Amino acid sequence: MAKAIPTRDEDYSLWYNELVKKAGLAENSQVRGCMVIKPYGFAIWEKMQQALDQMFKDTGHENAYFPLFIPKSFLSREADHVEGFAKECAVVTHYRLKTDESKKGVVVDPDARLEEELIIRPTSETVIWDSYKNWIQSYRDLPLKINQWANVVRWELRTRLFLRTAEFLWQEGHTAHATKQEAIEETELMLGVYADFVENFMAVPVIKGVKTASERFAGAVDTFCIEAMMQDKKALQAGTSHFLGQNFAKAFNVKFASKEGKEEFVWGTSWGVSTRLMGALIMAHSDDDGLVLPPKLAPIQVAVVPIYKTDEELSKITKVVNGLSSELKANGISVKYDDRDTHKPGWKFAEYELKGVPARIAIGPRDLENGTVEIARRDTKEKSTIALENVLNHITNLMEEMQTSIYDKALDFRTENTYQADSYEEFKKLVEKGFVYAHWDGTDETEEKIKEETKATIRCIPFDQKKEDGKCIFSGNPSTGRVLFAKAY
Amino acid sequence: MAKAIPTRDEDYSLWYNELVKKAGLAENSQVRGCMVIKPYGFAIWEKMQQALDQMFKDTGHENAYFPLFIPKSFLSREADHVEGFAKECAVVTHYRLKTDESKKGVVVDPDARLEEELIIRPTSETVIWDSYKNWIQSYRDLPLKINQWANVVRWELRTRLFLRTAEFLWQEGHTAHATKQEAIEETELMLGVYADFVENFMAVPVIKGVKTASERFAGAVDTFCIEAMMQDKKALQAGTSHFLGQNFAKAFNVKFASKEGKEEFVWGTSWGVSTRLMGALIMAHSDDDGLVLPPKLAPIQVAVVPIYKTDEELSKITKVVNGLSSELKANGISVKYDDRDTHKPGWKFAEYELKGVPARIAIGPRDLENGTVEIARRDTKEKSTIALENVLNHITNLMEEMQTSIYDKALDFRTENTYQADSYEEFKKLVEKGFVYAHWDGTDETEEKIKEETKATIRCIPFDQKKEDGKCIFSGNPSTGRVLFAKAY
Numbered sequence: 012m013a014k015a016i017p018t019r020d021e022d023y024s025l026w027y028n029e030l031v032k033k034a035g036l037a038e039n040s041q042v043r044g045c046m047v048i049k050p051y052g053f054a055i056w057e058k059m060q061q062a063l064d065q066m067f068k069d070t071g072h073e074n075a076y077f078p079l080f081i082p083k084s085f086l087s088r089e090a091d092h093v094e095g096f097a098k099e100c101a102v103v104t105h106y107r108l109k110t111d112e113s114k115k116g117v118v119v120d121p122d123a124r125l126e127e128e129l130i131i132r133p134t135s136e137t138v139i140w141d142s143y144k145n146w147i148q149s150y151r152d153l154p155l156k157i158n159q160w161a162n163v164v165r166w167e168l169r170t171r172l173f174l175r176t177a178e179f180l181w182q183e184g185h186t187a188h189a190t191k192q193e194a195i196e197e198t199e200l201m202l203g204v205y206a207d208f209v210e211n212f213m214a215v216p217v218i219k220g221v222k223t224a225s226e227r228f229a230g231a232v233d234t235f236c237i238e239a240m241m242q243d244k245k246a247l248q249a250g251t252s253h254f255l256g257q258n259f260a261k262a263f264n265v266k267f268a269s270k271e272g273k274e275e276f277v278w279g280t281s282w283g284v285s286t287r288l289m290g291a292l293i294m295a296h297s298d299d300d301g302l303v304l305p306p307k308l309a310p311i312q313v314a315v316v317p318i319y320k321t322d323e324e325l326s327k328i329t330k331v332v333n334g335l336s337s338e339l340k341a342n343g344i345s346v347k348y349d350d351r352d353t354h355k356p357g358w359k360f361a362e363y364e365l366k367g368v369p370a371r372i373a374i375g376p377r378d379l380e381n382g383t384v385e386i387a388r389r390d391t392k393e394k395s396t397i398a399l400e401n402v403l404n405h406i407t408n409l410m411e412e413m414q415t416s417i418y419d420k421a422l423d424f425r426t427e428n429t430y431q432a433d434s435y436e437e438f439k440k441l442v443e444k445g446f447v448y449a450h451w452d453g454t455d456e457t458e459e460k461i462k463e464e465t466k467a468t469i470r471c472i473p474f475d476q477k478k479e480d481g482k483c484i485f486s487g488n489p490s491t492g493r494v495l496f497a498k499a500y
Numbered sequence: 501m502a503k504a505i506p507t508r509d510e511d512y513s514l515w516y517n518e519l520v521k522k523a524g525l526a527e528n529s530q531v532r533g534c535m536v537i538k539p540y541g542f543a544i545w546e547k548m549q550q551a552l553d554q555m556f557k558d559t560g561h562e563n564a565y566f567p568l569f570i571p572k573s574f575l576s577r578e579a580d581h582v583e584g585f586a587k588e589c590a591v592v593t594h595y596r597l598k599t600d601e602s603k604k605g606v607v608v609d610p611d612a613r614l615e616e617e618l619i620i621r622p623t624s625e626t627v628i629w630d631s632y633k634n635w636i637q638s639y640r641d642l643p644l645k646i647n648q649w650a651n652v653v654r655w656e657l658r659t660r661l662f663l664r665t666a667e668f669l670w671q672e673g674h675t676a677h678a679t680k681q682e683a684i685e686e687t688e689l690m691l692g693v694y695a696d697f698v699e700n701f702m703a704v705p706v707i708k709g710v711k712t713a714s715e716r717f718a719g720a721v722d723t724f725c726i727e728a729m730m731q732d733k734k735a736l737q738a739g740t741s742h743f744l745g746q747n748f749a750k751a752f753n754v755k756f757a758s759k760e761g762k763e764e765f766v767w768g769t770s771w772g773v774s775t776r777l778m779g780a781l782i783m784a785h786s787d788d789d790g791l792v793l794p795p796k797l798a799p800i801q802v803a804v805v806p807i808y809k810t811d812e813e814l815s816k817i818t819k820v821v822n823g824l825s826s827e828l829k830a831n832g833i834s835v836k837y838d839d840r841d842t843h844k845p846g847w848k849f850a851e852y853e854l855k856g857v858p859a860r861i862a863i864g865p866r867d868l869e870n871g872t873v874e875i876a877r878r879d880t881k882e883k884s885t886i887a888l889e890n891v892l893n894h895i896t897n898l899m900e901e902m903q904t905s906i907y908d909k910a911l912d913f914r915t916e917n918t919y920q921a922d923s924y925e926e927f928k929k930l931v932e933k934g935f936v937y938a939h940w941d942g943t944d945e946t947e948e949k950i951k952e953e954t955k956a957t958i959r960c961i962p963f964d965q966k967k968e969d970g971k972c973i974f975s976g977n978p979s980t981g982r983v984l985f986a987k988a989y
Contacts, residue, residue, distance in 0.1 A: 038634075040627065041574075042618065045567035047631050050646060053564045075542045078534035079620075079651055079667050080590075083597065085530075087605040097597035097606045101569075103620070104593045104608065106655040108572065108586035116576040117586045119593065119617055128608055129531065131568075131592065131620075138529065142536050145527075151842060157539060162568055162651065166595040178568050353640060 016365075018299040023243045027294060031172045034302050034365050036289065044170040044177030048286070051366060054310035056180070056289060060160065062212050062307070063182065063284070066204050072156045072184060077138050079162075080129040085137040088262040092136065095229020099166040101131040101177075131164040136230060136255070136281055139185045140263040147187060147277055149268045154197070155187040173290035174247075174500055181285035187277045189267065191256070194278035198254040201282040202235040205250035213288065214305035214418035215239045215295045216425055217249060218495060220471025225455055228281075232256035238470040238495065240425040241294040244445040246470045246497035249291050252282035290500070295421050296390075302367025303390050305417050306410040311347045313339060313406060314363040318356050318375035325350065328374055331399070335372075335384075338403050344410065364389060369413055370406060390417055431493065435484045438496070442467040446497045450490035452483035461485055461496070470495045505854075507788040512732045516783060520661045523791050523854050525778065533659040533666030537775070540855060543799035545669070545778060549649065551701050551796070552671065552773070555693050561645045561673060566627050568651075569618040574626035577751040581625065584718020588655040590620040590666075620653040625719060625744070625770055628674045629752040636676060636766055638757045643686070644676040652774075662779035663736075663989055670774035676766045678756065680745070683767035687743040690771040691724040694739035702777065703794035703907035704728045704784045705914055706738060707984060709960025714944055717770075721745035727959040727984065729914040730783040733934040735959045735986035738780050744768035779989070784910050785879075791856025792879050794906050795899040800836045802828060802895060803852040807845050807864035814839065817863050820888070824861075824873075827892050833899065853878060858902055859895055879906055920982065924973045927985070931956040935986045939979035941972035950974055950985070959984045 016029040032038050036052030039045075048056065064074070080103065086093045107123035110116075132138065139157070146152060160182045170176050184201060188194040202219060209215050217237035227234045231253035239249045257276040260266070265277045296303040306312055315336065317328040329350060336346045347368075349359050356373065363371050373385045384402060387394045390413055397405045428445030432438035441447045442465055451457060451469065461484075462468050476492040483490050505518040521527050525541030528534075537545065553563070569592065575582045596612035599605075621627065628646070635641060649671045659665050673690060677683040691708060698704050706726035716723045720742035728738045746765040749755070754766045785792040795801055804825065806817040818839060825835045836857075838848050845862065852860050862874045873891060876883045879902055886894045917934030921927035930936045931954055940946060940958065950973075951957050965981040972979050 038631075040567045041571060041630055042567045042569045042627075045569055047567065048565040050562035050564045054562070056565075057563065073539035073543070074546060075539045076537040076545075076669065078529045078531045078536065079653065080531045080534055082531060083608075084605060086597070093606055097599075100595070100597060101592045101618070102594040102597065102608050103590045105591040106589070108575070108582075108589060108591065108619070110586075116573060117582055119572075119591050129590070130597070138531075141530055142527075164568065180565065 016299070016301065019242060026299070027290075028172065030293060030297060030301060030365075034367070036293070037172045039172065042177075044167060046172050046176050046178075048180075051310065052289065055292070055304070055308055056286060058308045058310065059208075059212070059288060060182075063204075063208055064160075066208060067158050067182075067184065070200060070204060072158045072186075074159060075157050076159055076161070077135050077142065079132055081132050081135075081138050083128045083130055085141060086130060088137060089230045089258055091258075092230035092262075096133045096165075100133050101164045101166055103129040103131065132161070133163055133165045134281075134283070135159065135161070135163075135183055136185065136259050137263070140259040140265055140279070143185075143187055143277070144263050144265045147265055147267050150189050150270050153187060153189045153267060153277065154193065156184070156197075157186065158182055158184040171290075173286055173293070176286075179286045181283050183281060183283040186280045187260075187265070188280070189269065189275075189278070191278050194256075194280050195254055198233070198235055198252045198280045198282070201280070202237065202250070202252040205252065205282070205284060206237050208284075209237060209239065209249050209288070209291075210418065212305065212307045213292050213295070214307075214414060214421060215249070215291060216418065216422040218471065218473055220473040220476075220495065222251075222471055223455075223458055223469050223494075225458055226468065228253045230255065230258055231281075232258065236471050238497075239291055239295065240421075240428065240446060240497075241291070241500070242297075242424070243294075244428050244497075246446065246495075246499040247287075247291045247294070248470070248499065249288060250282070250284040253280060255279035255281060296417055297367065300361075301365030303417065304367035304369060306369045306414050309367065309369050310345065311363075311366070311368050312344050312410060313346045313370045313372060314359070314368045315346060315348045315372045315374065316356050316359045316363075317348075317350055318373055320376075324376050324379075327379055331379065332374065335399070335402055339406060342403060342407065344406060360387075370409055372402070388413060390420075432484060433481075438484045439465055442496055442498065446470075446495060448493040449484045449496055450481035450492075451494045452486045452488035452490055454486070457483060457485045467496045467498050470497050470499060505788070505790065508731060515788070516779075517661065519782060519786060519790060523856070525782070526661045528661065531666075533656060535661050535665050535667075537669075540799065541778065544781070544793070544797055545775060547797045547799065548697075548701070548777060549671075552693075552697055553649075555697060556647050556671075556673065559689060559693060561647045561675075563648060564646050565648055565650070566624050566631065568621055570621050570624075570627050572617045572619055574630060575619060577626060578719045578747055580747075581719035581751075585622045585654075589622050590653045590655055592618040592620065621650070622652055622654045623770075623772070624648065624650070624652075624672055625674065625748050626752070629748040629754055629768070632674075632676055632766070633752050633754045636754055636756050639678050639759050642676060642678045642756060642766065643682065645673070645686075646675065647671055647673040660779075662775055662782070665775075668775045670772050672770060672772040675769045676749075676754070677769070678758065678764075678767070680767050683745075683769050684743055687722070687724055687741045687769045687771070690769070691726065691739070691741040694741065694771070694773060695726050697773075698726060698728065698738050698777070698780075699907065701794065701796045702781050702784070703796075703903060703910060704738070704780060705907065705911040707960065707962055709962040709965075709984065711740075711960055712944075712947055712958050712983075714947055715957065717742045719744065719747055720770075721747065725960050727986075728780055728784065729910075729917065729935060729986075730780070730989070731786075731913070732783075733917050733986075735935065735988040736776075736780050736783070737959070737988065738777060739771070739773040741771035742769060744770060785906055786856065789850075790854030792906065793856035793858060795858045795903050798856065798858050799834065800852075800855075800857050801833050801899060802835045802859045802861060803848075803857045804835060804837045804861045804863065805845050805848045805852075806837075806839055807862055809865075813865050813868075816868055820868065821863065824888070824891055828895060831892060831896065833895060849876075859898055861891070877902060879909075921973060922970075927973050928954055931985055931987065935959075935984060937982040938973045938985055939970035939981075940983045941975045941977035941979055943975070943977075946972060946974045956985045956987050959986050959988060
């Protein structure tokens with residue numbers, strides 16, 4: 012692996028971009044802002060999908076699929092929604108091409124203009140609530156708890172692989188309930204599912220909270236979120252869960268007959284996470300040598316590299332490795348034996364470091380003699396010589412330990428870089444260095460001013476906010492608790 | 501379940517449409533030609549996806565994801581390809597909406613016109629080969645065996661749920677090889693995977709063969725296909741695998757350095773199956789009472805319905821059912837216990853018949869006394885009284901037996917409705933009744949004339965075609981073997 016990447020200190024942004032490309036995760040396509048997710052990147056995303064999908068099903072949700080296209084008029088039905096999404100959407104206006112008369116290619120056929128333009132979904136509330144109108148008549152049809160895995164398009168001006176792309180992959184849950192209380196509980200439940208996933212699979216600690224009005228989803232009554240700290244101390248919003256009130260039910264006229272026979276509007280929620288999580292995963296843990304993947308999401312958990320000079324040595328090593336691999340695989344550990352003769356062991360070591368494979372086993376002639384292997388763990392780079400009969404046990408423990416240890420490291424990092432500010436002067440200094448908890452007067456104006464002057468935003472009003480009387484760092488007006496500020500992706 | 505569907509004899513086409521809707525599989529959306537796949541339909545599609553995905557991985561393929569959008573100019577690079585796909589594609593011309601001045605909604609912002617229009621992918625050869633250009637330099641980078649699960653759009657004029665929709669879900673495999681031979685072997689391998697899946701999971705027998713030139717994929721050298729017979733005796737193309745030769749490699753300039761150091765164009769294949777398979781599954785097996793699902797693809801394999809008058813009876817039944825369910829689930833059988841008090845047992849029986857649940861267990865007070873349950877199988881509607889301790893064994897065998905028996909029934913049906921014709925007069929009569937093997941002179945003209953006059957097409961030149969001298973039924977010109985004709989979906 013001669014392909015070195017820049018260090019984080021040199022250029023954090025370039026480090027990220029190069030890492031994503033060189034580790035084979037994704038690359039830009041010829042279409043502006045659209046990425047190609049390469050096989051290794053997609054394998055990580057698949058592991059994320061599987062874990063999340065199971066969590067959704069375990070909490071009573073079913074998958075379905077709704078159209079890619081949204082009639083232009085649907086967007087306008089909910090006033091805030093159209094305001095939020097009309098500005099950045101891809102619009103289909105025609106349904107046919109024809110041969111150019113100058114024969115150099117094809118052109119849009121002007122006769123094939125759509126009567127009503129179609130929007131490529133930026134999110135599917137409108138098209139889904141239009142269906143729910145027909146699916147919901149009575150309280151017996153509720154709750155309706157549906158999720159879809161889909162691609163969506165938001166025409167972003169500045170794009171970055173995984174973090175912000177014109178097309179991205181995501182899941183969007185859309186639920187309908189008979190009561191406000193039940194819808195709020197669902198919104199909280201799904202934020203909890205996201206926090207559980209991000210902390211326990213991605214090994215990234217998160218702060219749960221509620222967004223301020225200005226950062227709310229367009230069309231929601233309340234947006235709950237989880238916020239994570241990246242290694243450059245910026246915040247990344249890792250998932251959102253929205254309480255929609257009756258906004259979409261009213262916009263699409265979705266009513267139900269209650270047990271008492273009364274007609275009422277339905278209460279809604281929606282919630283989503285996207286391939287942006289890949290960006291969070293990469294930026295939270297990786298180092299200057301490449302990716303660091305938590306074992307639960309690593310497509311390959313153990314890479315085995317033989318070290319040999321002669322074919323005879325290789326064949327002896329291969330025999331031992333085959334036994335070892337079977338044993339590991341039978342215990343649910345994914346193993347890749349890399350016996351390619353086209354690359355040297357050192358190249359392979361660097362390659363698996365770049366790709367974030369949690370454990371690397373090297374085995375050479377001396378190991379054969381001693382009945383041992385060398386095991387290197389990716390996160391700390393520690394190496395240990397382990398007797399063959401103890402490898403399964405060692406690897407099993409190592410996977411658990413790394414999962415915890417990667418999380419702990421990220422949590423320590425966040426703790427070390429989280430501050431409290433009690434004056435605006437102090438705030439301006441500290442917010443350059445990490446997360447800052449500070450008092451805010453609750454107004455849009457103050458929030459906007461602070462953003463203008465410092466580029467920091469209110470990430471959330473934390474769920475675990477302590478009641479504490481104080482004064483807004485900007486206006487000096489009274490406040491009853493601190494909110495979380497940070498610069499963000 | 502008061503919602504009866506028409507019988508197949510009354511109106512086969514209406515029977516299909518109503519079945520799809522009433523069984524909760526799919527419905528039309530407000531967007532012309534785009535369907536909503538409802539949770540029960542999607543659960544079946546998920547089971548298909550899981551089985552196929554595993555088969556692709558077992559044959560050495562990796563998943564990835566390529567952009568939804570294709571620059572208009574890409575389509576034109578391969579002459580046949582653009583000819584085949586330009587006529588029916590959705591075209592994105594703008595990337596923003598703005599508020600209408602008359603305030604009634606939003607309109608396309610004329611200032612946000614794209615420099616080059618984007619096509620919603622009808623298939624992804626062009627965008628993928630454009631990436632392959634950068635991924636392939638040397639023989640060491642080959643073979644490249646990639647699959648993607650995606651939505652695609654083809655602007656069809658007449659659409660039908662699952663069978664032909666503007667947007668559909670599919671997988672598309674795209675592989676690149678160093679030699680022609682290897683690419684042909686891949687094309688055959690994947691057709692074999694499809695045949696294996698359709699026969700052994702969907703329980704639908706297929707005929708493997710090669711398409712005539714006129715039915716070939718636009719841009720392929722050869723298209724292999726599997727063809728299945730539906731209950732109205734029409735053919736349905738269930739999957740295709742294309743040998744692309746060097747067509748896309750040449751169009752996108754994808755070359756590799758061979759072992760000998762020579763620059764050569766890469767050989768390609770592509771292959772796909774889509775949500776159309778849902779249509780095949782439904783039409784091949786279902787009856788006038790609803791769906792008949794092969795156990796391997798049934799989201800619910802066993803539905804349990806309690807029959808009771810008092811709460812005390814229900815609670816005794818529930819206790820027995822809980823034990824039974826655990827036992828079945830522990831053996832990999834999916835079970836749904838339907839103890840809703842909002843519906844009567846008869847309604848539930850009809851509901852599970854409509855939904856094609858392979859086995860239904862009914863259990864009432866007399867069963868409790870006798871230590872038995874009643875098991876009804878969906879395909880034959882036979883009922884048996886089975887002792888509690890034998891239920892697991894009975895159900896396990898029943899699932900296997902039904903899987904085979906549903907396949908055998910479909911195979912018998914196809915055999916009974918397959919003919920040989922030796923004259924055009926005979927052909928015209930027989931092709932109204934099913935599949936017909938007949939001699940053809942190998943020309944486009946004859947194929948086209950027969951299609952015009954009878955609406956029957958050549959489904960394929962079967963792989964197992966017997967060498968047999970004969971005369972073309974239409975032209976009388978010599979032929980060396982029979983091809984398969986049928987009317988088709």
